[in-house]
Amino acid sequence: MGESSKPRREFPAFPFEPYPIQIDFMSFLYDSLDRGGVAMLESPTGTGKTLSIICSALQWIVDRRKQRTQRSPSPKATTNISDGDEEPDWMRNFVSTDARRREETGRTPLGLGTREASKNNRLVLDNADKEGTGGPGGDDDAEFLLDEYESEAESWGHSNGRSKRKNRRYADSTSSGEDVEDEEEVTPKVYFTSRTHSQLSQFVKEFKRTAFASEINLICLGSRKNLCINREVLKLGNSNRINERCLELQRTRCNSKIKAQNSNLKVHGSGNCGCPMLRKQSLRSSFKDKVRELGVLDIEDLVQLGSKLGTCPYYGSRDMVRAADLIVLPYQSLLQRSARESLGLKLRNNIVIIDEAHNLADSLTNMYNTKITLTQLKQILSHLQLYLHRFQCRLGAGNRRYIQTLIVLIKSFLHLLHDHQVDSSNFISCPTEYPYLEDHNGDVSMTINEFLFSVNIDNINFVKLVQYVKDSNIIHKVSGFGMKLINLQGSSGNVDYQIISIDGSIVSSFQALADFFLSLVNKDNEGRIILSRQRLPNLREVGEGYLKYVMLSGKRIFTEIMDQTYALVLAGGTLQPIEETRVRLFPDLSANQVHFFTCKHIIPPENILPIAVSCGPSGLTFDFSYNSRSSPTMIEELGRFITNLVAIIPEGVVLFFPSFDYERQVYDTWKVSGFLQKILKKKRLYREPRSNLDVEDILKEYKENITSGAILLAVVGGKISEGINFSDGMGRCIIMVGLPYPSLLDVELIERIKHIEGLGEADSVCKSNCGNAVKSGFNVLRSSKQRGKEYYENLCMKAVNQSIGRAIRHINDYASVLLVDSRYSCSSSANQSFSKPTDKLPLWIRDQLILATGSYGQVHRLLSQFYRLHLQKEGS
Numbered sequence: 001m002g003e004s005s006k007p008r009r010e011f012p013a014f015p016f017e018p019y020p021i022q023i024d025f026m027s028f029l030y031d032s033l034d035r036g037g038v039a040m041l042e043s044p045t046g047t048g049k050t051l052s053i054i055c056s057a058l059q060w061i062v063d064r065r066k067q068r069t070q071r072s073p074s075p076k077a078t079t080n081i082s083d084g085d086e087e088p089d090w091m092r093n094f095v096s097t098d099a100r101r102r103e104e105t106g107r108t109p110l111g112l113g114t115r116e117a118s119k120n121n122r123l124v125l126d127n128a129d130k131e132g133t134g135g136p137g138g139d140d141d142a143e144f145l146l147d148e149y150e151s152e153a154e155s156w157g158h159s160n161g162r163s164k165r166k167n168r169r170y171a172d173s174t175s176s177g178e179d180v181e182d183e184e185e186v187t188p189k190v191y192f193t194s195r196t197h198s199q200l201s202q203f204v205k206e207f208k209r210t211a212f213a214s215e216i217n218l219i220c221l222g223s224r225k226n227l228c229i230n231r232e233v234l235k236l237g238n239s240n241r242i243n244e245r246c247l248e249l250q251r252t253r254c255n256s257k258i259k260a261q262n263s264n265l266k267v268h269g270s271g272n273c274g275c276p277m278l279r280k281q282s283l284r285s286s287f288k289d290k291v292r293e294l295g296v297l298d299i300e301d302l303v304q305l306g307s308k309l310g311t312c313p314y315y316g317s318r319d320m321v322r323a324a325d326l327i328v329l330p331y332q333s334l335l336q337r338s339a340r341e342s343l344g345l346k347l348r349n350n351i352v353i354i355d356e357a358h359n360l361a362d363s364l365t366n367m368y369n370t371k372i373t374l375t376q377l378k379q380i381l382s383h384l385q386l387y388l389h390r391f392q393c394r395l396g397a398g399n400r401r402y403i404q405t406l407i408v409l410i411k412s413f414l415h416l417l418h419d420h421q422v423d424s425s426n427f428i429s430c431p432t433e434y435p436y437l438e439d440h441n442g443d444v445s446m447t448i449n450e451f452l453f454s455v456n457i458d459n460i461n462f463v464k465l466v467q468y469v470k471d472s473n474i475i476h477k478v479s480g481f482g483m484k485l486i487n488l489q490g491s492s493g494n495v496d497y498q499i500i501s502i503d504g505s506i507v508s509s510f511q512a513l514a515d516f517f518l519s520l521v522n523k524d525n526e527g528r529i530i531l532s533r534q535r536l537p538n539l540r541e542v543g544e545g546y547l548k549y550v551m552l553s554g555k556r557i558f559t560e561i562m563d564q565t566y567a568l569v570l571a572g573g574t575l576q577p578i579e580e581t582r583v584r585l586f587p588d589l590s591a592n593q594v595h596f597f598t599c600k601h602i603i604p605p606e607n608i609l610p611i612a613v614s615c616g617p618s619g620l621t622f623d624f625s626y627n628s629r630s631s632p633t634m635i636e637e638l639g640r641f642i643t644n645l646v647a648i649i650p651e652g653v654v655l656f657f658p659s660f661d662y663e664r665q666v667y668d669t670w671k672v673s674g675f676l677q678k679i680l681k682k683k684r685l686y687r688e689p690r691s692n693l694d695v696e697d698i699l700k701e702y703k704e705n706i707t708s709g710a711i712l713l714a715v716v717g718g719k720i721s722e723g724i725n726f727s728d729g730m731g732r733c734i735i736m737v738g739l740p741y742p743s744l745l746d747v748e749l750i751e752r753i754k755h756i757e758g759l760g761e762a763d764s765v766c767k768s769n770c771g772n773a774v775k776s777g778f779n780v781l782r783s784s785k786q787r788g789k790e791y792y793e794n795l796c797m798k799a800v801n802q803s804i805g806r807a808i809r810h811i812n813d814y815a816s817v818l819l820v821d822s823r824y825s826c827s828s829s830a831n832q833s834f835s836k837p838t839d840k841l842p843l844w845i846r847d848q849l850i851l852a853t854g855s856y857g858q859v860h861r862l863l864s865q866f867y868r869l870h871l872q873k874e875g876s
Helices: 020-035 049-071 089-094 097-105 138-144 197-208 239-263 281-294 299-309 313-318 331-335 337-343 357-367 374-394 397-416 448-454 462-472 474-491 506-519 555-564 578-585 632-645 660-673 675-680 692-704 719-723 747-757 777-783 787-804 856-875
Strands: 037-042 190-194 218-220 326-330 351-354 370-373 443-446 527-532 546-551 567-572 594-598 608-613 652-657 684-687 710-715 733-737 815-820 850-852
Touching: 020 037, 020 049, 020 567, 020 594, 049 190, 049 197, 049 351, 049 567, 138 374, 138 474, 190 197, 190 331, 197 218, 197 299, 197 326, 239 506, 281 299, 281 313, 299 313, 326 331, 331 337, 331 351, 331 357, 331 555, 357 546, 357 555, 357 567, 357 578, 357 787, 370 374, 370 506, 374 397, 374 474, 374 506, 397 462, 397 474, 443 448, 443 747, 448 527, 462 474, 462 506, 474 506, 506 546, 527 747, 546 747, 555 578, 578 594, 578 787, 608 856, 632 660, 632 675, 632 733, 632 815, 632 856, 652 660, 660 675, 660 710, 675 684, 684 692, 692 710, 692 719, 710 719, 719 787, 733 787, 747 777, 747 787, 777 787, 787 815, 815 856, 850 856
Parallel strands: 037 567, 037 594, 190 326, 190 351, 218 326, 351 567, 608 815, 608 850, 652 710, 652 733, 684 710, 733 815
Antiparallel strands: 370 546, 443 527, 527 546
């Protein structure tokens, strides 16, 4: 694509004189976009990574458009990078035949779940409930009756059924029930995505500082929870419930219009008119005009504008996708195919930049995990049974067949979870070849096919079942009827029906079941079904069990994105080891087809003091491994160490622990032993709350007191370790206690390790002990050859790197980083099972790292000299 072989080194949109490493970063990214394909760029936090991405990627967009216009001014020639849907050169050269076939044919359901059922389908139950047309509500219940559903009852393996209603509108269309003016699709465009809304807001803030703010059309897309301005909907608080209520309001509106058209009646009453923020199309047009007039707006700006105009900013921003040059959006909106389709995002021949990509593979697969609990299954079952009892004689054969099938499946799942209170009639029992399912009380891991066989449901076409749930509107019909019964049950002391109501929406429960069904059409080797039978402490009865699908491989999902984009960029502060990311996300590309860039920090070496601390003030060796860290002696030595540090470290100190439980244990021990009181004499102490809602308040208090001295106890993996910047006095010292290896008692982690260990082999499915009681996590790790161990180590060190990278934010900032555990100083030869932890530290820390293997006195001297030097600089 480039016109010159000489790399571009000038980026005039950069708002100030860039540092050499920033020029290197921008030049590499620009060249990567010229080549197309996949690039990974690593730049430490605080080095201006976001600004460098903006100035390089958008400069490339501007240059390409200028070149294209100069070559051919005709409209056809200026539409796309490549004419039509032609694949980019790099993709034609590198993408596998299988990937292309998948692109052409779409996802094909695999496994026994797609097998055509026999004519005498034994899942169809004879009606065991008494027929009746009466019941609560009388004729008023007609609104809950399902439309007649056409289904080939005796041939489930063929075409999907459809509702007979021809003019049904789907509520989550881009237009939200209204005809939105089509605008010309702008290409090439850039999709920039990050994990949190705060990170996206920071991106927009940096974008405003550049010259591109006046010539590039940027639009922010966010979740309903962040963009909704309907106060009644926002009161629900939970994201899922907000989504459900939004769609429900639109569905009510659409159905009301259809009903009025069919019956020549006027639609009246505010309750039947949908969301008031979507009633006037003229306001949505005004919203777009105002956004263009005001220029660059972030999520908060869009909310304020929507509130002022009285129109929905969530759908208003979606209306502007086609005309945007730069679209800023959260992970889920880009990485999930259903979300992309809903938003109308077209990746073909465009650029995708994924920031904070250090845990991309796990983030991607976690989006496709699904879970249904025992309580949710009970709730759905009670609603379905009462619904079928009420409407049995008024439902068509298709609806009856599907509802009866749903009931049978739910009863089978409940039996599998050892819920002996459920009526066992008509459930599908476990075959004798899977006796462990009847006896095992812990977590069980199975492949999809093993799960289907274990419950004898391998002849069910879950593709059609999911399609029925989607097309028939059964979720909202059954839920609406159930809510009516609950209300009647609450207002009447004498009822002859029983319906289970839990703290949470029946719609959420039903959607969780539909999502779980959809998971069952994935490839057998892409994930595992986890069956958890949790028992209450010291009691024999079953507690809250669940069924969960855990996706292990994101290759197919990510290939859908990679195959369409012209260029795909992964960026982050710490991306190494890149080989793990390559193998897990794009194994069809060889290592030399993934272009990688890394750089050191912008700060001078004397501004960072990283030390691996092996022992405490009394000479006790620090060992915070799982078996040793709870020792009162170890915790007291840590208290003695911190007491000495707070006397010499100015301003703010952030102390990271491996878990909330261990942080509480340390705090309680210090309180009893007196170390807490000693620490409080020097600094105020704050603790990270478990609830993210309270984090901002704690951070505000901490920041207000850093001048006089403050210490913050934080947790690896918590909100503070991931998204909070401790610049200047907020983080003069970052202390990492131990190595935060994830728990090997986690069955999902063990299955992921087993899967990764098998990657690249002829048979990548781990067959050992699948379906039996999960082996000890330690044994699994010990039996791993390389990839499994590497993955486990990387999880730990990525968490360390994210935490300690919170400190240095600009060129004049300074901080010390203390890695408190003797294992940081051990060579790899000391433990043949694991590599040396410090080998996985960022280059800018690793190059400066001091291994303090002697007495604590060495650490104390180094820290004293470090802070004395910088305090003198600040005073001069």
